[in-house]
Amino acid sequence: MKFPKKEVKKIGIFRALPLGDLLCSIPAMRSLRAAYPNAKIYFIGLPDTEAVIRRWSHYVDEFIAFPGYPGLPEQPFDEENFYCFLPKVQAIKFDLILQMQGNSNALNPLVKSFNSRYLAGFCKDIADENDCFLTYPGFGTETQRQLSLMTHLGIPRSGDGLEFPLFPADHQHLEQLRLPIEPGAYVCIHPGSKGSWKQWPSIYFACIANYCTDLGFKVLLTGSQHELHLARHVADLMKTKPIICAGKTTLGSLALLIRQAAAVISSATEIAQIATAFKTPSMMISMDNEPFRWGRSDQQLNRIIDWGSNPDFRIVHQEVVSLFGQLQLFHKSV
Template identity: 45%
Template sequence: MLTDIKRIGILRALNLGDLLCAVPAFRALKAAYPGAEISLIGLPWSRAFQSRYRQYIDEMIEFPGYPGLPERDCDIDSIPVFINDMRSRRFDLLLQMQGKGTIVNPLVHAMKARYTAGFRPDKTEGLFLEYPDRLHEIHRHLSLLKHLDIPVQSSALEFPLNAADYAAFGEINDGLTEHQYICVHPGSKGAWRQWPTPYFAAIADYLAEKGYKIVITGVPSETGIAEEVLRYMRYPAVNLAGKTTLGSMAVLLQKARGLVSNCTGVSHLAAAIHTPSLVISMDGEAFRWSPLNTQLHQVVDWTKHQEYDYVIKQCESLLERTEYVLL
């Protein structure tokens, strides 16, 4: 393990699910270097993430984007300023946890940390590990720490809740009874990851027939797809799409009987909150993103099982084996 590490930078300018899957690595890194100041180089929304995980991440530095990366529009003129800022921070260790490194490795090397480590698309060399394509996202980042001889702890996700989260939930809760409702989340960052809305409506009706109240959820940009599901449904449902904060959504999930969703940020949130979930994986990468707790979560790889009846059977199995959650 590298020694005399006082300042650590982590490049991971990605979305909610990506950051949640990196929490076990953040936790292990802080345990290995408890006195180090750890900075997350991320997207603007990550400030809220950093403030929630202060026990692991001390600071959030806004990433201005970079040519070839799709996560945000790139301001070319800001890149030299950003690089100079990173150099001035004199990181002892800079971790590239953005991806394979084809695009960003020249950037992280330009930041001139004392040690630079991360992934690379080809063979392992020095502090850089060949990108492990077939590993789960959580284990991928833990494998990088192992490569650096950093002790790895648990692979479990976590999502700390606070009083503000419960207060925000109270503002949107209109008569929901704990464990008597199921959240249905039909949206996803990419359209190719979205199970068709008629199927979401059908499974919502199936659960409503079983006596559960249905709560449709989504971020503000997903209100349209939520309304589409509602139009297909035969049973009434509560529409909270666009009305939740990240914290109130987490409390909503914590008190729910379960979640039905695409493989997206909210499915990782349910895994961190330990709420049973039925996750439909549309992109053939279930091996990479599925919740690790297969007792509490059921994933359907739609590229292999494109039958609605199969999904219903998996839903029935999940409900049966997670009854203990209510005890």
């Protein structure tokens, strides 16, 4: 490894990105923890991801909320909080900071100001950095891109599987909802996405939902409170009444619903990633230009449709029919 264990006692991970991006980085964080089992690892991220990161307390010891920075679009820059944040980070006296966010021109000057003993991560132009940096890959899944940095630093990979830990409170919250469902007897359809331009048309979701009910499955329409209107729109377009869970679940109880579902249909990358973590059969309709960056299609269990390149509902319908056909074969064999 480029950085000996005896010299690295405090590690900071900088990745101030939303949920879907964080899920992709878990295999790299798992590898980092295995390589430095006695180090104290801090995660520097968006304030609203703290509760999510704490699910991986076996990999991360402390969370530090990042107040934004000029040139980084994920959140507004909170100048007042930044000048409280920076001395706090500098006072930790990190042995190693990993810039695992990307190749923005603003990133490496920012993390250099944290005054860590060692600095490594991604960069835009390797000529501007040293051999502890890696030009951000323009290919492969995001999980593999993150793992490529571990390999570059001589850190052995601890697998590329995704994880989503569940807590007792997640089970308790789902029980409190008293949903009339049984594990394996329902399909989760998640019509929302973090950007309106990434939302698949409601009428198509409704058609897929109708197909699921024709097969005998109950349909759960999931989403956040902000996505409740989308769930209601899909429900209005369906032939039969679904169960609307949008706005009722926590992230944890939603993840538990996904784990117990027969299948999951969505255009949201984070939902597809949670399904992949639980090995729940899923179909993600990718609305951007990088369908296989944010998911991993195995053509059997977790499938991806590149809608941006081929916006044809018939293709999606055929894949859904194939997916459920595969599920029937699986159930007959067990």
